[in-house]
Amino acid sequence: MATTTVPTKQKKSFFEGGREDSPFKRLLIHLALLAYCVITVYPLLRIFTVSIRPGNRLLSTDLSLIPADASFESYRIVLFDKPLLQWLWNSLAITAATAIIGVILAATSAYAFSRHKFPGRSLGLIFLLTTQMIPSAMLMVPIYILAIQLGVVGTYRGLVVAYSVTSIPFSIWILKGYYDTIPIDLEEAARIDGCTELEAFWRILLPLSAPALAIVFLFNFTQAWNDYLLARVMLGAQETLLTWPLGLQRLQAQFTTLWGQFSAGAILVTIPVMALFLYTSKYLISGLTLGSVKG
Amino acid sequence: MIEGGVVLKSLAEVGSTVLYVLIGTLILEAFLYLVLMRWLKYRYALPFMLLAPAVIGLLVLVVYPLIWELNLSFGNMSLRRFKNWEYVGFTNYVRVFTEPVLKQRTLWPLLGQTVLWTLINVVAHVAGGMILALLLNREMKGRGLYRTIIIIPWAIPQIIAVLAWRGEFNYEYGFINVILQRIGLAPIQWLTTPGPNFAAMCITNIWLGIPFMMVILLGGLQSISGDYYEAAEIDGANGWQQFWNITIPLMQPVMAPAIILGTVWTFNNFNVPFFINQFELESSDILVTALFRAAFQYNRYGFSAAFAFVIFIFLLVYSIFYLRATGALKGVR
Numbered sequence: 001m002a003t004t005t006v007p008t009k010q011k012k013s014f015f016e017g018g019r020e021d022s023p024f025k026r027l028l029i030h031l032a033l034l035a036y037c038v039i040t041v042y043p044l045l046r047i048f049t050v051s052i053r054p055g056n057r058l059l060s061t062d063l064s065l066i067p068a069d070a071s072f073e074s075y076r077i078v079l080f081d082k083p084l085l086q087w088l089w090n091s092l093a094i095t096a097a098t099a100i101i102g103v104i105l106a107a108t109s110a111y112a113f114s115r116h117k118f119p120g121r122s123l124g125l126i127f128l129l130t131t132q133m134i135p136s137a138m139l140m141v142p143i144y145i146l147a148i149q150l151g152v153v154g155t156y157r158g159l160v161v162a163y164s165v166t167s168i169p170f171s172i173w174i175l176k177g178y179y180d181t182i183p184i185d186l187e188e189a190a191r192i193d194g195c196t197e198l199e200a201f202w203r204i205l206l207p208l209s210a211p212a213l214a215i216v217f218l219f220n221f222t223q224a225w226n227d228y229l230l231a232r233v234m235l236g237a238q239e240t241l242l243t244w245p246l247g248l249q250r251l252q253a254q255f256t257t258l259w260g261q262f263s264a265g266a267i268l269v270t271i272p273v274m275a276l277f278l279y280t281s282k283y284l285i286s287g288l289t290l291g292s293v294k295g
Numbered sequence: 296m297i298e299g300g301v302v303l304k305s306l307a308e309v310g311s312t313v314l315y316v317l318i319g320t321l322i323l324e325a326f327l328y329l330v331l332m333r334w335l336k337y338r339y340a341l342p343f344m345l346l347a348p349a350v351i352g353l354l355v356l357v358v359y360p361l362i363w364e365l366n367l368s369f370g371n372m373s374l375r376r377f378k379n380w381e382y383v384g385f386t387n388y389v390r391v392f393t394e395p396v397l398k399q400r401t402l403w404p405l406l407g408q409t410v411l412w413t414l415i416n417v418v419a420h421v422a423g424g425m426i427l428a429l430l431l432n433r434e435m436k437g438r439g440l441y442r443t444i445i446i447i448p449w450a451i452p453q454i455i456a457v458l459a460w461r462g463e464f465n466y467e468y469g470f471i472n473v474i475l476q477r478i479g480l481a482p483i484q485w486l487t488t489p490g491p492n493f494a495a496m497c498i499t500n501i502w503l504g505i506p507f508m509m510v511i512l513l514g515g516l517q518s519i520s521g522d523y524y525e526a527a528e529i530d531g532a533n534g535w536q537q538f539w540n541i542t543i544p545l546m547q548p549v550m551a552p553a554i555i556l557g558t559v560w561t562f563n564n565f566n567v568p569f570f571i572n573q574f575e576l577e578s579s580d581i582l583v584t585a586l587f588r589a590a591f592q593y594n595r596y597g598f599s600a601a602f603a604f605v606i607f608i609f610l611l612v613y614s615i616f617y618l619r620a621t622g623a624l625k626g627v628r
Contacts, residue, residue, distance in 0.1 A: 093309045109349040112342035135563040137587045138603040142360035156308045165352040252458045277450035
């Protein structure tokens with residue numbers, strides 16, 4: 001991708017620009033970075049440490065990373081005795097549906113904003129920006145009461161629709177920014193060759209926008225996957241219906257007895273999410289900065 | 296442990312929802328096609344058809360609830376008066392400004408606390424992110440590894456990070472107090488006393504927020520051409536002068552949107568104050584958690600609707616002021 005190669009080229013010119021660091025300065029820089037890495041990683045390693053403590057030594061002031069009598073008891077409990085897998089499944093079903101609906105709605109709307117002039121266009125864009133300022137807690141009261149009146153509390157219906165709609169504004173912004181960078185000439189050429197406008201959109205613009213579509217899908221996905229607030233309001237108290245954030249919070253609430261199980265669950269949930277994020281972070285970051293540069 | 300019945304039920308529910316949304320969209324599009332395209336031959340038929348599903352979604356789930364909430368803010372709905380609530384005029388708004396919003400806290404101390412919270416966090420995020428970005432913006436061994444490790448807090452689900460931090464703020468067994476005791480200091484009651492609890496919220500949120508700023512700022516730094524520094528070097532500028540006179544001005548276009556976004560996100564941050572405190576100390580609430588508490592712990596729906604609009608006005612005033620000052624809306628073309 002062009003955007004990722006440009007910075008490295010300029011970075012080289014930056015280094016050619018002079019400024020060689022002295023070895024002493026280098027050492028200091030490495031020490032500072034190492035110190036910050038410890039601050040970053042230690043709290044996370046602690047989750048792992050607690051998760052492999054045996055049940056009778058859960059509460060201890062021991063600071064060693066791997067306790068002497070490590071056991072995977074907590075993992076066994078959350079996997080087989082607690083409904084963790086059920087919670088993960090619930091989250092996955094809701095999240096996948098959300099992301100699919102969200103991407104489809106945003107991709108078509110962003111096309112209208114990018115390639116067409118129509119009455120109310122700039123008003124619409126400003127409205128999309130304004131919705132980003134609404135605190136999520138503000139919408140909870142009316143959505144909760146409306147959900148009760150519609151009878152969708154305790155089901156996934158309301159949740160799926162609400163998630164996919166609330167992330168639309170941000171998705172449209174990202175996608176519009178990306179469409180704007182793709183020259184319209186390609187689509188015009190296709191239309192001269194006899195494509196209709198929608199065919200040109202489907203066959204030319206969408207495939208070229210694959211990286212941005214992936215970012216938006218990921219954004220929609222993480223947004224719904226990590227949500228606690230709306231799920232807490234919309235889902236009842238039935239344990240098997242919960243999403244994983246609600247379930248883990250229940251385990252954490254019984255801190256003294258279930259700290260190990262909470263930690264084991266946290267590790268199991270985090271590892272795949274973290275791997276996915278780190279794997280895609282390059283694209284994610286270029287998408288974010290692209291959006292901000294293009295405005 | 297998975298229950299087959301529940302799995303099937305959730306699949307059916309989610310699947311049917313997607314199906315309903317698709318069918319609804321198709322009917323809507325067919326209707327618009329017939330009316331706008333065939334019957335009226337309207338110039339803007341195609342963009343309106345493309346926008347219609349998203350617009351209707353936003354109308355139903357954002358605009359309508361907001362109007363409904365505005366309506367509710369003039370009524371006295373609560374758990375006891377759920378069905379038979381009445382309009383009470385501006386009583387709720389008067390109450391937001393004159394009576395305690397929660398059990399003891401009134402509005403202005405809450406606003407002050409929220410501003411303090413936002414200020415501490417955004418300043419720490421930008422300063423910390425800038426320092427790390429400057430350190431990483433050079434050719435060095437292990438650069439990619441450092442960068443990957445530093446963005447980990449951004450990569451893990453926020454709720455897990457915050458709940459884990461809450462565990463570590465435990466008086467007896469959390470690692471912070473254990474370390475404090477090992478080096479001979481008195482342990483701190485992070486979760487039960489107001490000052491340390493607020494500090495605990497800030498520590499957690501700063502830890503969470505630095506990676507995002509670092510990544511954005513590093514991206515900005517890398518796009519500054521080395522020629523500027525070369526020229527400055529020839530003119531005899533030292534590192535500090537180069538930073539203030541080259542780096543900061545050239546970073547403006549990257550920093551301004553990141554700071555606006557960071558401010559609004561921090562002001563509206565729900566997860567960190569909510570999960571560190573978990574409704575125990577009222578003194579740790581910021582506006583958005585107080586709003587949630589007023590609505591869902593004390594069940595004063597009408598009152599919290601009015602409270603929500605007051606908070607929204609604060610945010611709007613800030614944003615208009617900031618947009619005027621920076622002209623950041625020029626991007627809307």
